[in-house]
Amino acid sequence: MIGIVVVSHSRALADAAVGLAAEMVAEDKRPVIAVAAGLDATTFGTDAMAVAEALGTADSPDGVLVLLDLGSAVLSAEMALEFVDPSVAEHVRLTSAPLVEGLVAAVVTASTGASLDAVAAEAARGLVGKQDHLGDAAPVAAEAVAASDHSVEVVVGNEHGLHARPAARLVGLVNGFDAVVSLTDLDTGKGPVDAGSLSMVATLNAQQGHRLRVGASGPQAAEVLAAVEELAADNFGDVVAPPLTGGSGLDVAIGPAVLVDASVDLGGYVAGDNEGARLDDAVRVAGDELRALVDGGGIFEAHLALLNDRALLAEVRAAIAGGTSAPVAWKQTYDGLAATFESLDDPYQQERAQDVRAVRDRVLRLLAGVTDDTSAHGILVVPELDAATAATVDATEVAGIAVRAAGTTGHGVIVARSRGIPLVTGIGDVAVRAGTVVAFDARTGVFDTAPDEAAVRATIAERLGERERAIADAALPATTRDGRTVDVLVNVGVVQDAVEVRGADGSGLVRTEVLFGDRRTAPSADEQAEVFLDIARALGNKPITIRTWDIGGDKPLPFLPQEREPNPFLGERGLRVFRRRPELLRDQLAAIRRTAAETPVHVMFPMVTTADEVDWALHELGPRDNLEVGIMVEVPAAALRVATLAKDLDFVSIGTNDLTQYTTAADRTNAAVAPLADGLDPAVLQLIDHVVRTAGVRVAVCGDLASDPQAAVLLAALGVTELSAVGPQVPLVKARLRQADLSQVDTAAALAARDAAQVRGLL
Incomplete structure (x- = not known):
């Protein structure tokens, strides 16, 4: 498999581009991607010696493709070829492909084991899909697509159509077979295009509900068509948010208190010499978690945007480069953003501070190795209830949620109630010890830290009976x-x-x-x-x-x-x-x-x-x-x-x-x-x-x-x-x-x- 080098004036830009491209293929299929960007974490510029080191890291007998941003990046890359061993330099290819789109196409194509020539060609076509969609592409001769011996018809079920990630999975799949595969969008008439080319698949702009004719010829034509049908039936590998499991629907609950503090305990964290890598891993896992929730609503898209905000990530990485541990750097940056939101006059913008804190704590828990207690059986006691917690808590396990903050119509409260989770709000600063049995009755608004357990359980039994009868007579x-x-x-x-x-x-x-x-x-x-x-x-x-x-x-x-x-x-x-x-x-x-x-x-x-x-x-x-x-x-x-x-x-x-x-x-x-x-x-x-x-x-x-x-x-x-x-x-x-x-x-x-x-x- 070829190696890839990214040369950019900005470390943050390069890291973000690599992070985006890496999302397109499974970790075990990714090519080696080395970065030579910035004079340091925050200073713009390029360094020929750093490029040479990156070439050594990405070196492969199959070749190395170098993607660059502009100006001195090209000069530094050319100079770096003079520093490395001639045996390495002879199979390095510099490309004028667009940095972001070309890198995505290159990573996907390289993951299939394609040659350096094929990967470079695909990277160079990186802008084709966007140009086709926006209608500003220069006229080019259509590429010939071989006639197909066999074909099947599949439907795009993905909510956002055959966008980058599912398209990448399709390309990776078909390139693993000894067959030539084409795609035609039967609803728009576009195609056929080469299904082994990410840029060509992108030009189809196939949307949800569109019917695709998949044609194939070659020794494994039947096998690849069967595999594409299976991939399409699996929504082209897109993660679909699981249905939100419903709770008891009661307004009374009892159980051991599970304290979900807004602050994550970082006392046991030991910094090492790989803080940047730790941060990258935590952000990646947090992103996976949030992407699994995106279909639950725009709230989680906002969380994902906050997680991947380039300016914030650059600030965090700069602090890490200065010797700050990853958790402290992350917390300081996101605390600052939350404080900024809270200082605004706009009430809606003030409320976004809660979203910032939710993203902050998600990553801090991953960095600190703290288990998310929202799956525990008991009553969650939370300072405020954000929508992500309300949507992901296991409603079949948690006994209820007690929210210290008042208010009955916030996003999190509405989500929890729609799932039938027992809930009370506005319990205030009452002292609660973890593990002690607490109870609440939302009808009266009472939160009890020393409940009469027999009486509460009798009330629960009575209201369960009410609910069962209500459902039977619904x-x-x-x-x-x-x-x-x-x-x-x-x-x-x-x-x-x-x-x-x-x-x-x-x-x-x-x-x-x-x-x-x-x-x-x-x-x-x-x-x-x-x-x-x-x-x-x-x-x-x-x-x-x-x-x-x-x-x-x-x-x-x-x-x-x-x-x-x-x-x-x-x-x-x-x-x-x-x-x-x-x-x-x-x-x-x-x-x-x-x-x-x-x-x-x-x-x-x-x-x-x-x-x-x-x-x-x-x-x-x-x-x-x-x-x-x-x-x-x-x-x-x-x-x-x-x-x-x-x-x-x-x-x-x-x-x-x-x-x-x-x-x-x-x-x-x-x-x-x-x-x-x-x-x-x-x-x-x-x-x-x-x-x-x-x-x-x-x-x-x-x-x-x-x-x-x-x-x-x-x-x-x-x-x-x-x-x-x-x-x-x-x-x-x-x-x-x-x-x-x-x-x-x-x-x-x-x-x-x-x-x-x-x-x-x-x-």
Whole structure:
């Protein structure tokens, strides 16, 4: 196998490029890659002697390919050839291939045992895929592809299409057989192209769902086609995030305390002379862990971006080069970034400090060899709950999670609740010793460090019985004792939410910004319609309510970057954004129409404040045909003038999370004020009551309050006729409503209560 040398003015750039290329092939198949970059870890420049040393490291009888960035890198490489033994220099090839794209192509091709000529040719074509995609390639003669004796048809199942990693796996596979393999994209007509060339495969730009004809000829044609079919069935080796295993769904828990401290104990760490390599290994493993979670949402893509931030990595490596140990260098750098986020005026940006700390601690645990205690059986006691922890904790093992920080609507809390994990927030600085038995009851908000174990276990048994009965009766309608029927639906952020729910009367909220939140490009109308239909089918074609793109504030979309705002929660959010980007909304409305032609669909527009916004949205929608149309009521202004806003609508849906934060002037993602953002605040209830009494149309609630069985009864007593909850809570909400006599609920007392605590006492 040939060796590869990377010559660059920047050590950080070279290391990052090598790290990217190394991700494309398995470790045991990678060629030797040596780096000669920078005069030191932080000083730009090239050194001919360093290049000569790298040539010696990468030397192979099969040859050495040298990739360079610019200027003196070329001169230094040429001079280095005069320093090395002539027997080495004679099989070294300098290439003008692009550094990053050429290196990726070279590593993949070299991993198959290809010759120096073949690897150099493939590296030189490194830009072809990007040029073809962007349409700025210079005209070139098409390469002839031999006619195929045999062929099969496969489908690209990867969410992001046949991108770099799966394409690299395909190329590596076919080059291991004595056969000539070609690819043709049957959906675009592109091809055939050489399947053994990464650059040629890239030019296909095959997307998810595209059908590929794989042709082969040669002695092992049949064998390679069978292997490609198997690889395609395995999603071309792409890691698919495992479904999030559900928990008990209870609101009470007991078990030994498992302290998950924000700080990782580095006391036992012993620095060595390989700190840079230790860091690289930890970052690589952390990256593997995060990539396995990326399909769970954009949150984890953000974590992956923080992990691989080149500027941060350069700062860490510079500190290591100065004698600082890897853990200390990593911690200092990421602590500094977290502090920077926390100092910003923008509440959403302040909240990103939690993401920085999550990435910091993931790598520190790997460096320190600390076992992640989130798999332990017991009650996790955490300072704050980040989404990654909530998504990865083994819900079948952990008894529950107790969060010191207050707040019920942060990312991590929402993820944990959607998985049915017992959870309590806002336990504060109460002293907890690791291993001692603790308990909590989220209905009362009590966290007990010396619980009566028999009493708690009796409560657990009672509520397990409640849950089992609720699940058994989940298909029954939620008809109260006084004869009122309330539809109980499910909030959907991924298709799996619709698959796993029991007893839902449909979906009262399909979060489109979550469904497609990890996309770097906007999904087409066809792609959106396909996912919407998958959700409808999973729910037995019961009505689904699709909320149009709801972005801004704490919900950015990668494919729709927004300018920085002083206060994004009070800026361009929801429908406001699309007054200047109507084409994205029109594509989504087209997808919703296509879905409505096959299954019952309601559409609702988020973050509406004025009648003018409603008129504009209805104009963009056009003829309603089979659609019912509504808006989200999320701001006090909309609640107070709902009669005007709803005059041409079929329904309104109250988003209690946002309505609460805007009513109480408390950012729901800010732990310092999160206790104020309580959906049972009487002021919020008064607004809900006003909407029900004056809207003149059907009123639903799809915020977090609808997932609380006790609050659900109060909402129904106020006149709400639809409640959309997280999946695990749907059977419990329905069961509680069936037990209730709404005529006996003292709504006047709740509306006149002093605060949320008093309302909770009344419930």
